[in-house]
Amino acid sequence: MPDVVFPLDSTRRFVDQDLVGHNRWHPDIPAAVTVRPGDTFRVHCREWFDGAIHDDDSADDVRDAPLSTVHCLSGPIAVEGARPGDLLMVDILxxxxxxxxDSGPLAGQGWGYTGIFATQNGGGFLTEQFPDAYKVIWDFRGQTATSRHVPGVSFTGLIHPGLMGTAPSADLLATWNRREGALIATDPDRVPPLALPPLPQDAVLGSLSGADFDRVAAEAARTAPPRENGGNQDIKNFSKGSRVFYPVFVDGANLSVGDLHFSQGDGEITFCGAIEMGGFIDLHVDVIRGGMETYGVAENAIFIPGNVEPRYERYLAFSGTSVTLDGEQRYLDSSLAYQRACLHAIDYLTTFGYTPEQGYMILGAAPIEGRLSGVVDIPNSCATVYLPTGIFDFPVEPSASGPARIDPGQGVPRSTF
Structure with missing residues (x-):
């Protein structure tokens, strides 16, 4: 096993560890540890809500999930000699x-969870159709996930970090805050909000304290969206064997990682759509001098996917176009097209006896494939959702005999405000 450079004790809260990570982006958050180019090391990662979500049959914890506390990130990890303009090469070993x-109270101790967030607390991709909070618990047996809340389904997890990235420069941070602030100003009272501005409340900033803590907490960016530094990209194929190349914006690069997922469908459509868990990640790092200019990677990481993803022979694909549910035509709106494809898949699954919420959870957690299938044929963009038929323990393809009927069991726990 590689040396653990960022250890976590499962019996202690994220802020009570010997090494305290962070939940905001800022160039002045000090590195917690330093490694060298060519080093291989292990990092422990806490589940993104630091244990706020429980293995039970209530969705109250998802309804009340403290979004101001996320994400619990391990780092920053400085890479000796890395300079702005370099590319940081990271291998997920x-x-x-x-x-x-394999058992315990924290997600990652034999179980994980998927949540549909309430519209008033973050929402999700289909929040207009699913405005309340729901939760599904998934049990792990080796690499396989099953759930008492979604019977008839099992699949192999494609484990990956939802979030990994380098620290922004001061100029890049200012750019984020400026452009996201301008977006918020277009509809400041929107629920859910258009973006998340800096929020000192519940900020965790590594070893910073006093006046430095207060200054950084007021400026630091939230970790919810992906940005030029990588960040919360939620790419399901970013798994074991992947190699990623991150732009370096500060001395040392200051790499951070967290938000581990046992499995996820393309898009993580419920917002907490992956199977969330804590765990470990083994990394190897190196530096490509001047790589940002040499390869034209001035923003947004590029990566080579690993080769460990589960293989399914058959898929049932659903398409959607950029027309709203009430019949309004939109121009090449690929996000809307993907929403419609997802809704078509959910409607289809209900014909077998699943509730709409169970169908939504399947699309969020199982290894579905989402594709932009047509983006040039005006006015309709076309998106597709590929649902692997092999994850079901009953025939899910259309047939002359009609859909099989399954017992939906206890269903998905729901909580309302």
Whole structure:
């Protein structure tokens, strides 16, 4: 096993660890540890809500999930000699649930969860159709996930970090805050909001304290969206064997990682659509001098996917176009087209006996494939959702005999405000 450079104790809260990570982006958050180019090391990662979500049959914890506290990130990890303009090359050598703990109160200790967030607390991709909070608990057996809340489904997890990235420069941070602030100003009272501005409340900033803490907390960017530094990209194929090239914006690069997922469908459409967990990740790092200019990677990481994804032979694909549910035509709106494809898949699954919420959870957590299938044929963009038929323990394809009927079980726990 590689040396653990960022250890976490599962019995202690994120802010009570010997090494405290962070939940905001800022160039002045000090590096917690330093590694060298060519080093291989292990990092422990806490589940993104630091244990606020429980293995039970209530969705109250998802309804009340403290969004101001996320994401719990391990780092920053400085890479000796890395300079602005370089590319940081990171290999994911291994990633998995909390080592040697197959049961316990934390997600990653033999279980994980998927949540549909309430519109009043973050929402999701289909929040207009699913405005309330829901939760599904998934149990792990080796690499397989099953759930008491979604019977008839099992699949192999494609484990990956939802979030990894380098620290922004001061100029890049200012750019984020300026452009996202301008977006918020177009509709400041929108629910859910258009973007998340800096929020000192619940900020965790590593070893910073006093006046430095207060200054950084007021400026630091939230970790919810992906940005030029990588960040919360939620790419399901970014798994074991992947190699990623991050732009370096500050001395040392200051790499951070967290938000581990046991599995996820393309898009993580419920917002907490992956199977969330804590665990570990083994990394190897190196530096390409001047790589940002040499390869034209001035913003947004590029990566080579690993080769460990589960393989399914058959898929049932659903398409959607950029027309709203009430019949309004939109111009090449690919996001709307993907929403419609997802809704078509959910409607289809209800014919077998699933509730709409169970169908939504399947699309969020199982290894579905989402594709932009047509983006040039005005006025309709076309998106498709590929649902692997092999994840079901009953025939899910259309047939002359009609859909099989399954017992939906206890269903998905729901909570309302």
């Amino acid at each position: 291994d990633v998995g649930p909390i080592p040697q703990e």
